[in-house]
Amino acid sequence: MKIDLNCDLGEGIGNDEAIMPHITSANIACGFHAGDENIMQATVKLAKRYGVNIGAHPGWNDKQNFGRLEMNVPGEEVEAIVFKQINSLAQIAKAEGATLTHVKPHGALYNQAATDRRLADAIARAVKRFSAELILIGLAGSGLCEAGLEAGLKVASEGFPDRAYNPDGTLKSRSKPGAVIESPEDVAKNAVKLVGDGIMFGERRVFVDTLCLHGDNKRAAENAILLREVLTNNGIEIARL
Structure with a gap:
């Protein structure tokens, strides 16, 4: 059993270098919800140094709310704003001798696209217009994954070990208690369960x-x-998409 580990980086938090050695894919903010050209360049260099996949992490133009306002x-x-963000990061990556492997929307854009097919289709169109070889990452079971597949894209279904889920398989709103799982031990335990059992999205596993x-x-x-250690100890191989 194999699993990719991704992390949302390049958001100016300051911990990218501590995280990068332990993941296999980096979703790099493209300047709309967070980050800028200098941060993008530094994050691309870090990912390249550690052999980590580089992906665009486009969001709403909403730095004030960190891209979490619907x-x-x-x-x-x-389609235009997603394409613009992918292209911005791709140009920086190209200058550093690197290429993009995937696209994963951020925050409210991601969550809205999970249930709003119009929005999901627009994102899929932007990804395909840039390159049909890019992998579109979406919430497992969601409309974003369906839109990507119907557009002829490669799709990766995503799970969140550090987030709580609603009964229908969508993510619990951050405005509600318990939406973010704080304990590293609980995050690692949840990761093993997600890999082994998957997610019930509606009536589908x-x-x-x-x-x-x-x-x-x-x-x-x-x-x-800790997550990487626990997954490995449970016989789960960590591998890039």
Whole structure:
């Protein structure tokens, strides 16, 4: 059994270098919800140094709320802003002798696309327009994964060991108590369960290809180290997408 470990980085939190050696894929903020060109360049260099996959992490243009405020934007505009962010990171990666492997939307954009097919289709179009070889990462079982598959993209189903789920398989809102799992031991335990049992999305059981750790979690580096150790001890191989 294999699993990819990804983390949302390049968001100016300051712990990227502590996390990077322990993951296999980095989702790098593209300047809209967080980050800037200098941070993107530094994060790409770090990922390249540690042999970590480089992916674009596009979000709403919403630095004030860290991209976690829901927005209602026409599909054509969504496609344009996602494409712009992918292209921005790709150009920086190219200058550093690296290429992108995947795209994973951020925050509210990601969560809205899980249930809003119009939005999911716009994201999939942007990814495919840039490169049909990119992997689209989406919430396991969600409309974003379905949109990616129907667009002819490679898709990776994602699970969140440091987040609580609703009964329908969507993520519990951060505004509710217990939405973020704080204990590294609980995060690692949850990771093993997600890999082994998958997620019930509605009435479907969906298995995950990649696990996400949030880089803005105050114990993100500790979570990454322990999670990798516990997964390996349970016979789960850590491997890039």
